[in-house]
Amino acid sequence: xxxxxHLPSSAMPLPAGAAxxxxxxxxxxxGLGMALPATAAxxxxxxxxxxxxxxxxxxxxxxxxxxxxxxxxxxxxHALAQDLAQRLQVKAVPLQQTADKHRASPAKARKADxxxxxxxxxxxxxxxxxxxxxxxxxxxxxxxxRTDTTIKSWExxxxxxxxxxxxxxxxxxxxxxxxxxxxxxxxxxxxxxLRTGACDATIHxxxxxxxxxxxxxxxxxxxRLTPLxxxxxxxxxxxxxxxxxxxxxxxxxxxxARGYLQQQLRLMARNIAFEVYLDQDVPDCH
Numbered sequence: 462x463x464x465x466x467h468l469p470s471s472a473m474p475l476p477a478g479a480a481x482x483x484x485x486x487x488x489x490x491x492g493l494g495m496a497l498p499a500t501a502a503x504x505x506x507x508x509x510x511x512x513x514x515x516x517x518x519x520x521x522x523x524x525x526x527x528x529x530x531x532x533x534x535x536x537x538x539h540a541l542a543q544d545l546a547q548r549l550q551v552k553a554v555p556l557q558q559t560a561d562k563h564r565a566s567p568a569k570a571r572k573a574d575x576x577x578x579x580x581x582x583x584x585x586x587x588x589x590x591x592x593x594x595x596x597x598x599x600x601x602x603x604x605x606x607r608t609d610t611t612i613k614s615w616e617x618x619x620x621x622x623x624x625x626x627x628x629x630x631x632x633x634x635x636x637x638x639x640x641x642x643x644x645x646x647x648x649x650x651x652x653x654x655l656r657t658g659a660c661d662a663t664i665h666x667x668x669x670x671x672x673x674x675x676x677x678x679x680x681x682x683x684x685r686l687t688p689l690x691x692x693x694x695x696x697x698x699x700x701x702x703x704x705x706x707x708x709x710x711x712x713x714x715x716x717x718a719r720g721y722l723q724q725q726l727r728l729m730a731r732n733i734a735f736e737v738y739l740d741q742d743v744p745d746c747h
Contacts, residue, residue, distance in 0.1 A: 503702065509549055512551050512552060514549055515554045516573060516576065517577070517578070518536070518576065519536075519578060519579070520538075530740070531736070533648065533729055535629055535666070536666075537669075537722065541716075545575075545696075545712065556573050576697040577695075577696060578697055579600045579694050580593070580693070590700050590701070591699060592697070592699075592706055593695040593696070593697055594696040595693050596713050596716065598693065599668070599692065599694070600691055600693075600694060601667045601668075601689060601691030602634055602666070602667065602689050603665065603666070603670050603671075603687075604662045605674065605683065605686075606685070606686075608680075609684075612662060613686075615638055618661075619638055619639030623635035623663065624645060624651040624660035624662070624663040625642050625644055625645070625664055626644070626645055626648050627646055629648070629664070632644065634664060635662070640662075647736075648665060648733050650740075652665075652733065652737050656737065672723075672726045672730035676731070676734050
């Protein structure tokens with residue numbers, strides 16, 4: 462069963478803005494062959510030999526600096542990347558992709574062994590040299606607000622303020638509905654801004670927000686807009702590496718069988734909620 466918090470049968474059709482975001486993800490998959498090794502070498506054997514698994518992602522969280530506030534990365538990709546590497550008993554090395562070309566960072570001239578990317582199903586068929594293995598996670602944008610909000614539809618975000626994260630998937634979505642976006646470094650900061658009244662709504666992955674709203678301290682902010690159409694998170698691999706593809710398929714099946722994705726979402730939500738709690742030094746907005 463794929464993990465998705467929106468209703469696939471009744472989900473709203475994608476507006477022009479959201480459709481543009483999904484098409485960008487499709488373009489990312491189309492160009493993935495540029496970020497993966499060009500040879501048909503054994504991807505897993507190479508990773509074990511060098512002691513690290515290089516994983517391309519759309520956003521790589523900065524390394525924690527002593528004395529800085531710790532922030533939980535918003536995307537579940539970070540947790541999945543760690544699990545993939547641990548299964549090979551190697552270190553996970555995330556590689557940043559540039560926003561315009563959707564290619565791996567040229568830093569240190571390293572190429573990704575595989576990639577974790579949100580993209581529409583079937584998009585990988587645009588390239589003959591890569592294959593996509595679904596993780597079972599579906600990313601869909603959802604907005605949450607105070608329960609006394611007058612915002613009842615995405616169109617009613619027009620003229621309102623919406624907090625988003627710089628590293629999030631949905632920067633620019635609210636602006637396409639006419640909202641004023643306020644950008645924050647991490648999910649905890651955007652959610653804190655919602656609680657203190659700095660914005661009227663905030664947008665994040667529906668699956669993450671659903672877990673957050675199960676916490677009693679978030680009941681006051683449980684008003685939500687119906688999630689827009691989602692896109693699956695997939696593992697991208699060289700198509701001719703049968704061993705790696707079989708391994709990735711086995712891993713994703715294990716994630717599903719153990720409920721691993723839901724466990725990670727629950728942990729992420731609790732950690733983010735705790736970060737908000739530690740930083741909130743003023744009452745909730747009234």
